[in-house]
Amino acid sequence: MKNGILVWNVLLTIAAGVLFFLYFGNKKTATTPAGKPAAAATADGFRIAYFEMDSIENNFDKVKDVKSEIAKKEEQYSNGLSSLDNTYRKRVQDYQQRAQQMTQQDYEAAQIELKKLEESLKGQKMQLDADYQDFVTKRNVGLKKSIEEYIAEYNKDRKYSYIVASDQGFFYYKDSVYDITAEVIRGLNDKYKTKKD
Numbered sequence: 405m406k407n408g409i410l411v412w413n414v415l416l417t418i419a420a421g422v423l424f425f426l427y428f429g430n431k432k433t434a435t436t437p438a439g440k441p442a443a444a445a446t447a448d449g450f451r452i453a454y455f456e457m458d459s460i461e462n463n464f465d466k467v468k469d470v471k472s473e474i475a476k477k478e479e480q481y482s483n484g485l486s487s488l489d490n491t492y493r494k495r496v497q498d499y500q501q502r503a504q505q506m507t508q509q510d511y512e513a514a515q516i517e518l519k520k521l522e523e524s525l526k527g528q529k530m531q532l533d534a535d536y537q538d539f540v541t542k543r544n545v546g547l548k549k550s551i552e553e554y555i556a557e558y559n560k561d562r563k564y565s566y567i568v569a570s571d572q573g574f575f576y577y578k579d580s581v582y583d584i585t586a587e588v589i590r591g592l593n594d595k596y597k598t599k600k601d
Contacts, residue, residue, distance in 0.1 A: 450565045451563070451564050451565055451582065452564060452565060452566045452567070452568065452582060453559075453563075453564040453566075453567045453568075453582045453583075453584045454567065454568050454569070454570045454575070454578060454582060454583060454584070454585075455567070455568075455569060455570065455583070455584050455585040455588045455589075456569075456570050456583070456585045457569040457570060457571050458571070458572065459585045459589065460551065460569075460585070460588065460589060460592070463589045463593075464551075464589060464592050464593060464596070465593050465596055465597070466547060466550060466592070466596045467547060470543045470544075470546070470547055473543060474539070474540055474543060477536060477539050477540070478536070481532055481533075481535075481536040484528075484532045485529060485532060488525045488528055488529055488532075491521075491525065492518075492521060492522065492525055495517075495518065495521055496518065499514045499518070550592065550595075550596070551569075551588075551592065554588065554591055554592050554595055555567050555588070557591075558584070558587070558588065558591060564582075567584070
């Protein structure tokens with residue numbers, strides 16, 4: 405039994421030595437499974453870059469286009485809601501004007517018709533709400549995806565370990581050396597113009 409433990413300790417010591425040699429001996433050529441240099445093995449070390457999100461929102465042409473599209477969609481949405489509201493009000497006014505000449509049966513039929521109209525208009529309003537929210541969500545997701553794709557392309561040389569969007573009040577200290585906002589805006593606009601053309 406003691407010999408088995410001794411052999412096991414020797415094997416573990418050899419395995420630890422081999423792993424130690426492989427890890428520290430090949431540090432210069434460490435690679436990720438994709439064959440790219442590992443981030444931990446770079447001479448520069450761990451770096452984080454940032455870009456100002458409000459500057460992207462103010463200067464990225466696609467953001468301006470999406471805001472314009474959303475404003476148009478919002479106008480259509482508001483017009484649709486007004487149209488539904490006007491339809492219901494006109495019908496109510498029509499029945500109010502004819503109320504003196506209506507029989508009890510006419511009055512009950514009008515109540516039933518108004519109830520059905522109200523339910524129909526609620527359904528249409530819900531559909532307008534869903535369409536509007538879906539439109540806005542898709543446009544915002546598209547914007548976010550454009551930024552993410554560009555940032556991945558921008559950092560293809562793995563210069564930075566992280567690139568974060570800075571919103572006002574989120575960070576208490578930022579070294580402006582790592583501010584890549586201007587480069588990101590320029591690159592995003594160039595990429596967007598080529599896709600647009």
